[in-house]
Amino acid sequence: MSANTIEPLTVMQMGGMTRERGPAAERLEIVDLPDAELVARTCAGDARAFDALVRRHYRSAYAVALAYMGSRADAEDVCHDALVRAAERLEDCRTPERFAQWLCAIVRNHARNVLARNTVRRASSLEHETVASADDSARNAELSELRVRLEAALATLTPIQREVVLLHDLDGWTHDSIAESIGTSAGMSRQHLFHARKQLRALLRPGAKETLR
């Protein structure tokens, strides 16, 4: 599960360098800390610890948010608000070693509330901030098309199938962790993954392009 993985970007930033004392070295040490320690440090006011928690668990939070919201922009908004809310109520996290499950519950509740209110703020200007080169534009257009197809295919699944397939195949959660997080059995999680994968493959195969439009 992602709770025990180190955010790859941070490791890449330090790749090939010896561990020296300094901001980067300190950050590397922080990303090595377990969730419970990061939660305790954040409660004591350490912003770098919260940064490490965000980077470690953002993908999980995003997977849950995307399962409910269906679009990248809405999922990012829900993630932002849920993580800010989590920071605010961090003292309520009674089992900080299971921070990921606690965070996903907050994301899930917030996504449900947003859907109920149906007042999703559209994505911030981040989407359009990057000034891209011609190559980047072509690549971005391709990625964007793939993303649209994936989102359309995911939309045909049930919310629970989406959550299972995203947590498992996007963030590498185990069935036991997924089952604990969504309140079902590991066997049912396998079932959901099987059906979700089968349907996604059918909808994303080259000839099925028109089906999703």
Add this chain to the structure above:
Amino acid sequence: MIADHDASDVPPSDLTPLDPLANSGRFDRLAQSIVRDGMAARRTTIVATPQGAMAHVARWSIPILAAAAVVVAAAIPMLTWSARDLSPSGAVATAPSERFGLPAPVLALTRSGSEPTPADVIAAFDSRWREASR
């Protein structure tokens, strides 16, 4: 009956286009904005919540008051019962003031209707203390 499907029979689709961490620059900005807003929200919450010794006192005051109320409620019948048993005449005290062991001269003063002088009050209590010390 649900068939025991094995998800590994179906290979996963490539979900990397949906990975929020794929664009590192964009993700950095997202993470920074969350950390900034999250820590600001924490500071606001901490300011809004009373901290320190007064917060501890406030947190404990309600359970302590509740416990004190229970003790008082339990003590009143017991005091009443013991006051009756300790009554020197052996008679059952009926008036509330008698139940709490107020001496007869003091009761007489309260019932007399006239305003007692401080010396009268001291004398009335003094008679009780002399009685008790015998």
